[in-house]
Structure formats: C-alpha cells, structure tokens
Amino acid sequence: MILKSQQNVNKKGRSLWYDAWKRLKRNKAAMVGLFMVIIFIIVAIIAPLLAPYPPDEIDLFNVLKPPSAEHWLGTDFYGRDLLSRIIYGSRISLSVGILVQVISLTIGTIFGSLAGYYGGKVDMIIMRLVDIVMSFPSLLLTIAIMVALGPSLYNVFLALGLVSWTGTARIIRSEFMRHRELDYVKAARSIGNNDLKIIFIHILPNCMAPLIITFTMGIATAIMSEASLSFLGLGAQEPTPSWGSIINNGLQYLRTAPWYSLFPGLAIAYTVLSFNLLGDGLRDALDPRMKDF
Amino acid sequence: MLQYLLHRLLLIIPVLFGVMILTFFLMYVVPGDPVLTMLGQHATDENIARLRAQFHLDEPWYYQLYNYIIRTLKGDLGTSYLTHIPVRDALIEKLANTARLALTAIIVSIVMGVTIGIISAVFQNTWIDYAAMTFALLFISTPVFWFGMVLVFFFAMKLGWFPISGMGDGSIKYLILPAITLGSRFAAFLARYTRSVMLEVIREDYIRTARAKGVKEKFVILKHALKNVLIPVITVIGMNLASLLNGSVLTESIFAWPGFGRYVVSAIQKRDFQVIAGSVLVGAVIFVFFNLIVDLLYVALDPRIQFD
Numbered sequence: 001m002i003l004k005s006q007q008n009v010n011k012k013g014r015s016l017w018y019d020a021w022k023r024l025k026r027n028k029a030a031m032v033g034l035f036m037v038i039i040f041i042i043v044a045i046i047a048p049l050l051a052p053y054p055p056d057e058i059d060l061f062n063v064l065k066p067p068s069a070e071h072w073l074g075t076d077f078y079g080r081d082l083l084s085r086i087i088y089g090s091r092i093s094l095s096v097g098i099l100v101q102v103i104s105l106t107i108g109t110i111f112g113s114l115a116g117y118y119g120g121k122v123d124m125i126i127m128r129l130v131d132i133v134m135s136f137p138s139l140l141l142t143i144a145i146m147v148a149l150g151p152s153l154y155n156v157f158l159a160l161g162l163v164s165w166t167g168t169a170r171i172i173r174s175e176f177m178r179h180r181e182l183d184y185v186k187a188a189r190s191i192g193n194n195d196l197k198i199i200f201i202h203i204l205p206n207c208m209a210p211l212i213i214t215f216t217m218g219i220a221t222a223i224m225s226e227a228s229l230s231f232l233g234l235g236a237q238e239p240t241p242s243w244g245s246i247i248n249n250g251l252q253y254l255r256t257a258p259w260y261s262l263f264p265g266l267a268i269a270y271t272v273l274s275f276n277l278l279g280d281g282l283r284d285a286l287d288p289r290m291k292d293f
Numbered sequence: 294m295l296q297y298l299l300h301r302l303l304l305i306i307p308v309l310f311g312v313m314i315l316t317f318f319l320m321y322v323v324p325g326d327p328v329l330t331m332l333g334q335h336a337t338d339e340n341i342a343r344l345r346a347q348f349h350l351d352e353p354w355y356y357q358l359y360n361y362i363i364r365t366l367k368g369d370l371g372t373s374y375l376t377h378i379p380v381r382d383a384l385i386e387k388l389a390n391t392a393r394l395a396l397t398a399i400i401v402s403i404v405m406g407v408t409i410g411i412i413s414a415v416f417q418n419t420w421i422d423y424a425a426m427t428f429a430l431l432f433i434s435t436p437v438f439w440f441g442m443v444l445v446f447f448f449a450m451k452l453g454w455f456p457i458s459g460m461g462d463g464s465i466k467y468l469i470l471p472a473i474t475l476g477s478r479f480a481a482f483l484a485r486y487t488r489s490v491m492l493e494v495i496r497e498d499y500i501r502t503a504r505a506k507g508v509k510e511k512f513v514i515l516k517h518a519l520k521n522v523l524i525p526v527i528t529v530i531g532m533n534l535a536s537l538l539n540g541s542v543l544t545e546s547i548f549a550w551p552g553f554g555r556y557v558v559s560a561i562q563k564r565d566f567q568v569i570a571g572s573v574l575v576g577a578v579i580f581v582f583f584n585l586i587v588d589l590l591y592v593a594l595d596p597r598i599q600f601d
Contacts, residue, residue, distance in 0.1 A: 080592055131304075132311035135584075139539035140557070141574045146559060222434060228543055231438050232558055247439055251547075254442060255450050265439030273434035280506045 002089055020209075023285035036274030038059060051084035061244045064257045067184050074259040076251060082260065085241035086267050092242045096156065096226040097219035103161025104222075108168025109207075113199050114170065116176025123173070130166045138163050139228060141240040146234040158223050166241020175207045209286040216282055220275035227268050231272040243268050297592070301585055310362075312577045317361050320570040321354060366586035370571035375563055380571035383556065388575075390460065391541055391552035397468055398537070399530070402476030402483060406529075407522055409480070410487025415514060417492060425484065432481035438538045441474035441547040469480060471548040475540050483529045490525045494518045524595050531587035538580060 024030050039086045043050060054073075059079030073082040115126040133141070145159040179185055180203070186204045228242030229235035238245070243264040250260030296511075328344045329336055349360055369526055370380040413425040432440075448470060449457040449556045460466045494500065503513050530537075542554030549555065553572065560568035 128307060128311065130317060131308045135308050135312055135581045136573065136577045137535045137538035137543055137580050140573050143557065143561060144316065144319045144569065144573045148323050156495070227436055228438065231543070232546065232561070234561065247442070252441065254446055258446050261442055265436060268439065269431065269435045273430060276430060276434055
C-alpha cells in the first residue's frame with residue numbers, strides 16, 4: 001500500500017520537463033539530431049587530440065594535394081591539412097553558435113519582458129525598435145554592422161547578436177502579456193514583490209520552453225550566418241579556420257581542387273542539420289501549440 | 294481594406310525614419326576616412342580638406358544626419374566614391390537583374406516545392422514521404438553559396454551544360470543554375486509547409502464528400518485540395534523574403550550575377566561606403582514594402598483572415 005501511494009506521489013510530481021524529455025525520446029529524428037549535436041560538441045572540445053596536424057602548419061611542398069593517406073581531406077593553398085582545419089573550425093562554429101545566442105537571448109529577453117510586462121509606452125517604443133531592426137534583411141544589416149565594426153570574429157559575435165534578438169523579444173513579449181494577467185502573478189504582486197522580482201523570479205522561469213527552442217534553432221541560424229559572412233570575407237580572418245572562409249578561399253581553385261571547398265560545406269550542413277533536427281524535436285516536445293509551423 | 298492599407302502605410306513612416314537613422318549611424322561610425330579611400334595616393338592635406346568640405350564630412354554629425362535625411366527623401370542616395378556613378382542609377386539597373394533572378398527562383402521553387410509537398414502528403418509515411426522530407430531538411434541546412442558552388446562544379450565545369458558565371462547575353466541558360474541555387478531553400482520550406490497543409494486539408498469533410506461522390510482521387514487532390522495551397526505559398530514567401538534577399542547576395546557573388554547582391558559585396562571589398570549605405574537602405578525599404586504586399590495578399594486571399 002505504501003509503495004503504491006508513493007508511486008502515485010511520484011507520478012504526480014512528474015515535471016513538465018520529464019514529460020517533454022519522454023516526448024523527445026520517442027522522436028527518432030530528434031534523437032538523431034541530439035546524437036549529431038553531441039558528436040559535434042565532442043569534436044570541438046577534443047579537436048587537438050583528433051586533428052592529425054596543427055591547423056596552421058604550412059607545408060609549401062604539399063600545396064593543393066587531393067585527399068590521400070597522409071591528408072584524408074587534402075590540403076589547401078598553403079599546404080595546410082584540411083581535415084585538421086575543419087576539425088578546428090568546429091570550435092569556431094560552436095563558439096559562434098553559443099555566444100551569439102547568449103547575446104541575442106539576453107537582449108531579446110530583457111526587451112521582450114519589459115515590453116510584455118509594462119505594456120503601454122514602453123511596449124510601443126521597444127516594439128518600434130524591433131520593427132526597425134526587422135525591416136532590414138538580416139544579412140544586409142549584419143553586413144552594415146560588420147563594415148562599421150571591421151571584420152573580426154569578435155565583431156561577428158556582436159553583429160549577429162545585435163541583429164538576431166528581435167525574434168526572441170517578440171516571443172518573450174507575448175508570453176509575458178499572457179502571464180501578467182494570471183493569478184500567480186497577481187498574487188506575487190499583492191504580497192509586495194517588486195517588478196524586477198516578478199519579471200525575473202516569477203514569470204521568466206515559465207518562459208523557459210520557448211527560450212530553449214529559440215536557443216537551439218538560433219544556433220543553427222548563427223552558424224549559417226557566420227559561414228555566410230566569412231564566405232563574403234567579412235567574418236573570421238586568416239588564419240582562423242572558419243568553415244565559411246575555407247570555402248571562400250577554395251572557390252578560386254574549384255576546377256582544380258574541388259575538395260578544398262567541398263568538405264567544409266559538408267561540415268556546415270552536418271552541424272546546421274543536427275541543430276535543426278534537435279530544434280524541431282524540442283519544439284514538438286516542449287510546445288505542442290507550435291507544431292507544424 | 295483601404296483603411297487597413299492606410300493604417301499600415303502610416304505605421305511604415307516612423308520605421309523608415311528609424312531605418313534611415315540607423316543606416317546613417319552605422320556608416321557614420323565607420324572607422325577610416327572615406328576621403329582617404331577616395332584619394333588613395335593623391336591624399337594631400339589640401340585635397341583631403343577640399344573633399345571633406347565637398348561631402349560635408351567636416352560638419353557636426355547632427356547636421357550631416359539632417360542633410361542625409363533630406364537628400365535621401367529627395368531620392369538622392371549619394372554617389373559612389375570610386376566610380377562616381379550615382380548610387381540610385383546603379384541600383385535601378387542592378388535591381389532589375391536581381392528581380393529577374395529572384396522571380397525565376399520563386400517560380401522554380403513554387404513548382405518544385407508544391408509538387409514535392411503534395412506527393413509527400415499523398416504518400417504520407419511511405420519511403421517517398423520520408424525521402425522527400427529528408428531532402429527538404431538537407432536543403433534547409435545546406436549553405437546557399439556552397440550549394441551553388443557544387444552546381445557550378447558539376448553542371449558547368451564538369452559537364453559543361455551551363456555557363457560558369459555572369460549573365461552573358463541574358464539568355465536563359467545563364468539563369469538556370471543561379472535560380473536553382475537561390476530557390477533551393479525556398480523550395481524546401483515550401484515542400485514542408487505544403488505537406489503539412491495538405492495533410493490537414495485531405496482530412497476535411499468536403500474532401501471526404503468529394504471522394505464519397507466518386508470523384509477520382511487525382512481530381513480530389515488537384516482540384517479540391519490544391520486550392521488551399523495558395524495560402525501556404527504566400528505564407529512561406531512572407532516568412533522567407535529575408536532569406537531570399539540574403540540568398541541573392543550570396544548567390545550573386547557565386548555566379549557573378551550583375552545584380553543588387555553582387556553590387557553590395559563588391560562595394561564592401563572596395564570600402565565604397567556610399568554604395569553600401571544606399572544599398573542597405575534600399576534593401577530595407579524593398580523588404581518593408583514586400584512584407585506589406587504579402588500581408589495584403591494574405592488578407593485578400595483568405596476570407597477567414599480579418600483586417601486588424
């Protein structure tokens with residue numbers, strides 16, 4: 001009897017997260033995505049152990065060599081081992097993905113929660129700012145910011161973060177607008193909590209699900225955007241082994257050394273695909289309302 | 294409808310001012326003196342001062358901003374520091390080329406995306422469906438510029454079916470590879486979205502009625518269900534307008550297509566700030582108006598959506 005009631009208690013105490021995890025586990029595509037993401041993160045962390053050569057080691061006797069036993073994916077214009085450069089490139093992509101999302105989620109959450117919580121004029125001003133940023137095609141605005149800041153990897157983090165926060169702000173705003181009228185918020189207010197505490201301690205934890213979805217999907221977008229910027233020569237500069245800039249450098253040898261640009265593109269596709277698969281799955285698991293969209 | 298349109302147009306005005314101010318400040322804080330870029334080796338103190346005065350670069354920022362807004366409103370987007378061609382004239386020509394590319398890309402991707410989406414829905418949970426949706430996800434995850442490069446390698450360099458780059462004499466063979474490149478992601482989004490809409494539609498009562506009446510399956514799908522796909526096409530176009538414009542920048546640089554995107558990219562390489570500023574601004578204005586058109590089409594096509 002005791003056991004049975006304990007079981008009941010456990011069942012009742014099952015959290016939203018546990019349910020979501022169960023739903024996620026049932027989703028094969030999402031689990032493939034999760035597995036691919038974990039592999040990507042491991043590769044990025046242990047890059048020095050995996051890479052057969054240092055990523056910047058120049059070998060002018062082995063320039064533009066096709067894939068071989070010594071250089072599995074061939075070499076680039078400076079004779080650098082492409083496999084090693086692609087392995088190290090995963091570190092750039094991972095840091096771009098995470099840092100850009102941290103910047104963009106921070107800005108988006110602060111603006112979105114203020115707009116949604118206070119409404120009125122605050123909301124009006126913040127939403128006009130969102131409108132202005134969103135009225136630029138994202139790549140053009142990023143290009144303008146990068147031109148202003150100058151090309152470097154740190155500026156890529158900043159530029160992409162400054163461009164991509166609007167989606168988060170909109171989502172968080174609508175969550176806050178829904179929550180601020182709910183009883184628990186009224187109760188929190190009635191016992192004398194101040195606004196900051198209500199926003200960050202009471203409401204924000206209830207917005208975790210959309211934040212997690214945005215974070216995962218945003219990593220894919222950020223990695224793709226960084227690759228595009230580096231491809232245009234505005235992102236990471238030599239000798240940083242960014243996948244986008246490797247493709248850009250290889251482009252002029254497309255006819256004679258197609259492997260140069262081919263493999264880093266596959267790496268981008270793999271990584272973006274893995275985060276998209278996981279993100280799709282998380283969306284279905286955490287927020288059934290957003291399904292099919 | 295008219296009221297809605299006026300309301301939306303009024304809302305656009307402050308946004309466009311914001312866009313102008315933001316563009317101005319991004320170009321204002323640009324490190325390095327554009328005058329030095331312009332003069333190159335001829336940069337003497339005298340020359341620098343003369344040019345700075347000519348372009349009002351020696352005035353305080355608020356005066357420059359005021360000037361910038363006034364002349365932009367008059368339709369003057371400045372003149373390229375390097376080629377001395379007015380940015381507006383260059384943009385009109387380049388945008389025509391981009392429009393040609395983008396329209397072809399949209400048509401190609403609508404045909405491909407909708408067809409694949411319908412087939413996927415009709416054969417739901419078969420290998421055809423799985424294969425189609427896997428391909429769609431792969432295309433969404435593939436960088437546009439890399440896909441274009443792969444197409445160039447196989448179809449232009451190895452097989453020689455298409456020219457490698459440029460617009461040549463303007464014939465269709467120059468257009469095919471860039472249009473497929475630009476349309477690929479779009480087609481993939483469309484296939485996914487069409488599939489999910491079709492899956493909902495083919496479970497509706499009126500489809501069941503049509504089947505019950507003995508209408509052939511082919512007609513049920515093509516005549517009754519397909520009508521409902523128009524809305525998702527507009528939705529996907531709306532959601533991916535930005536990705537289409539971004540994609541055109543990347544696609545045009547791969548294929549050396551003489552359009553808007555390539556114009557911007559070559560201006561970045563030459564640090565031709567007037568061109569960058571003008572293009573970014575025009576890009577934003579076009580984007581704002583296309584979004585408005587998409588919203589209007591939406592309202593016009595779907596009687597269930599009310600003016601808001």
